[in-house]
Amino acid sequence: MIRVEHLSKVFRSRRGNTLALEEIDLTVGDGEFVCLVGPSGCGKSTLLNVIAGLEKPDAGRVLLDGKPITGPGFERSVMFQEAALFPWLTVRKNVEFGLELAHWPKAEWKERIERYLRMVHLWRFRDAYVHEISGGMKQRVALARALAPQPRVLLMDEPFAALDAQTRDVLHNEVQELWRQSKHTVVFVTHNVREAVRLGDRVVLMGSRPGCIKEDVKIDLARPRDTESDVARYVARIMKVLRGEVEKVIREEIDDAWELAPQGRVPPGSAGGMGDGI
Numbered sequence: 100m101i102r103v104e105h106l107s108k109v110f111r112s113r114r115g116n117t118l119a120l121e122e123i124d125l126t127v128g129d130g131e132f133v134c135l136v137g138p139s140g141c142g143k144s145t146l147l148n149v150i151a152g153l154e155k156p157d158a159g160r161v162l163l164d165g166k167p168i169t170g171p172g173f174e175r176s177v178m179f180q181e182a183a184l185f186p187w188l189t190v191r192k193n194v195e196f197g198l199e200l201a202h203w204p205k206a207e208w209k210e211r212i213e214r215y216l217r218m219v220h221l222w223r224f225r226d227a228y229v230h231e232i233s234g235g236m237k238q239r240v241a242l243a244r245a246l247a248p249q250p251r252v253l254l255m256d257e258p259f260a261a262l263d264a265q266t267r268d269v270l271h272n273e274v275q276e277l278w279r280q281s282k283h284t285v286v287f288v289t290h291n292v293r294e295a296v297r298l299g300d301r302v303v304l305m306g307s308r309p310g311c312i313k314e315d316v317k318i319d320l321a322r323p324r325d326t327e328s329d330v331a332r333y334v335a336r337i338m339k340v341l342r343g344e345v346e347k348v349i350r351e352e353i354d355d356a357w358e359l360a361p362q363g364r365v366p367p368g369s370a371g372g373m374g375d376g377i
């Protein structure tokens with residue numbers, strides 16, 4: 100179980116200090132799939148990075164099974180928007196690298212690599228180089244690499260944001276299926292509320308800077324989630340709060356000459372497209 104307790108994080112730079120997170124409290128149960136959504140700059144990545152042990156908090160702490168997280172660990176795998184694969188290695192070798200890093204016994208590498216590449220339907224491409232495969236395939240290799248060392252926690256920061264809607268849809272199904280089989284604990288950051296409602300047991304909505312938790316919505320829908328109307332109902336509810344937060348950010352960032360559209364609607368092309376993918 101992950102427990103985030105009174106977590107605050109300040110970034111200090113020459114231009115001044117930024118309070119990125121303020122007094123965050125969050126619990127993620129064993130095997131739970133929690134999605135974090137919120138406007139740009141509200142601290143989603145910062146929170147994920149603190150859980151990953153890549154950033155240190157200024158106040159508060161994060162506990163994994165009661166023990167404070169002080170740095171990265173093999174029981175937590177992280178996946179980012181860019182697959183961060185090694186282009187000079189083949190698909191198979193990229194997954195192998197994950198096992199090597201985690202000091203997984205060498206005798207088991209072959210079997211595990213095959214198992215996880217089959218899970219993400221890429222076994223046929225095992226000897227391809229990274230530049231020979233598509234963006235969606237790269238993220239599936241990254242997923243196989245993250246899961247092969249059997250982490251307890253999978254931390255994902257907008258892993259599908261750079262993909263087209265159809266590929267993303269396929270990957271949602273794969274992630275749901277993989278999670279159903281393995282029951283990892285997942286913390287998944289996304290801008291896309293529809294994605295969050297489709298995947299999450301809970302959608303945690305963060306408010307604009309300094310990052311805080313606005314709402315924690317339990318998604319009471321059976322899986323696999325393909326009933327569009329049910330998903331849409333949750334999406335509408337969460338979007339209502341999120342829009343207000345996005346507007347706060349825009350008001351802070353825009354110059355004086357720019358005005359928000361009437362009735363509190365965010366103009367097209369801004370962060371308002373969060374409902375169904377930007």
Ligand SMILES: Nc1ncnc2c1ncn2[C@@H]1O[C@H](COP(=O)(O)OP(=O)(O)OP(=O)(O)O)[C@@H](O)[C@H]1O
Pocket residue numbers: 110111112117118119137138139140141142143144145146290308
């Ligand atoms: N290394 C850093 N140095 C200074 N400020 C930082 C640093 N990293 C993040 N910040 C600031 O902290 C705040 C939170 O950033 P963070 O990247 O966590 O937001 P986010 O919610 O992930 O945004 P996005 O949705 O755009 O990815 C922002 O104001 C950002 O400018």
Ligand SMILES: [Mg+2]
Pocket residue numbers: 143144145256
């Ligand atoms: Mg981010």
